[in-house]
Amino acid sequence: MSDQSTVLYDAPGPKARIRNGITAVVFVAIVVAIAAYIIKIPADNGQLDAEMWKPFTVSGTWTTWLLPGLWGTLKAAIVSIILALILGALLGVGRMSDHRWIRIVSGFFVEVFRAIPVLILMFFAYFLFAKYAVVPSSQLSFAAVVFGLTLYNGSVIAEILRAGIQAVPRGQSEAAQSIGLRKSQMMRMILLPQAVTAMLPALISQMVIALKDSALGYAFGYLEVVRSGITSASYWGNYLPSLVVVAVIMIAINFCLTGLASFIERRLRQGRRKTNAPDPDVAELETMENVPGFTRIGKP
Numbered sequence: 001m002s003d004q005s006t007v008l009y010d011a012p013g014p015k016a017r018i019r020n021g022i023t024a025v026v027f028v029a030i031v032v033a034i035a036a037y038i039i040k041i042p043a044d045n046g047q048l049d050a051e052m053w054k055p056f057t058v059s060g061t062w063t064t065w066l067l068p069g070l071w072g073t074l075k076a077a078i079v080s081i082i083l084a085l086i087l088g089a090l091l092g093v094g095r096m097s098d099h100r101w102i103r104i105v106s107g108f109f110v111e112v113f114r115a116i117p118v119l120i121l122m123f124f125a126y127f128l129f130a131k132y133a134v135v136p137s138s139q140l141s142f143a144a145v146v147f148g149l150t151l152y153n154g155s156v157i158a159e160i161l162r163a164g165i166q167a168v169p170r171g172q173s174e175a176a177q178s179i180g181l182r183k184s185q186m187m188r189m190i191l192l193p194q195a196v197t198a199m200l201p202a203l204i205s206q207m208v209i210a211l212k213d214s215a216l217g218y219a220f221g222y223l224e225v226v227r228s229g230i231t232s233a234s235y236w237g238n239y240l241p242s243l244v245v246v247a248v249i250m251i252a253i254n255f256c257l258t259g260l261a262s263f264i265e266r267r268l269r270q271g272r273r274k275t276n277a278p279d280p281d282v283a284e285l286e287t288m289e290n291v292p293g294f295t296r297i298g299k300p
Contacts, residue, residue: 069228
């Protein structure tokens, strides 16, 4: 055994390094073999031929199927995310209310709808809206998708919000109470602005989940990008290329969403540093006061 060691584990000796190297090579070889076998099956069926990718160079493929499906995905995701943020903020603040009945109602709502699968919520809304004609038939599937995504993600966001607020140091609340702020003012002016930065990564992850879960609308006929890709594949007979293109589109959207979150988080942190930074004129004046013989005007 080598004399070198780290904090978490002992550094491997010569035999262990050789054994680890052989294990890594065997693992990579197995992964490559499995990937080659997976690729070979569609290749033998002609799914990787150049002709299978040509439909994506035709404008009709995009204007007829993919772009309308992409708009359906984005539309459902944007509307449901906005509503879920509003619902989550209300429920999250309600769970920390001073009124016991508000805490109980908010907690019951969160626990129930966080435990129900999104697809069940969508089907429930679909048949409920259809039976009582709550929305026009042309918007029935869209309303069902938004309803399910809003209730589920709103419940999860409520817990994210509550955890973010509770992570703020207790001294912030005590300082706000000492200057006479009401709880609503303290929540709006002190706690929420500080919790936003900490909550942002989790919120963005939940938004990505909402974006992907919009594909569940395929079960009852909602036009979204996955359904559009499969419809296009059934027309052209290129199932694998169509699914690859749909996957690339979803990955690109998620990357953009993550990049936007990183940009907002960076701006928030920069704004906080500027707010907390000392005034250079005041700092310079305080430094000069320590110089012998310097006296501030108006100060004895």
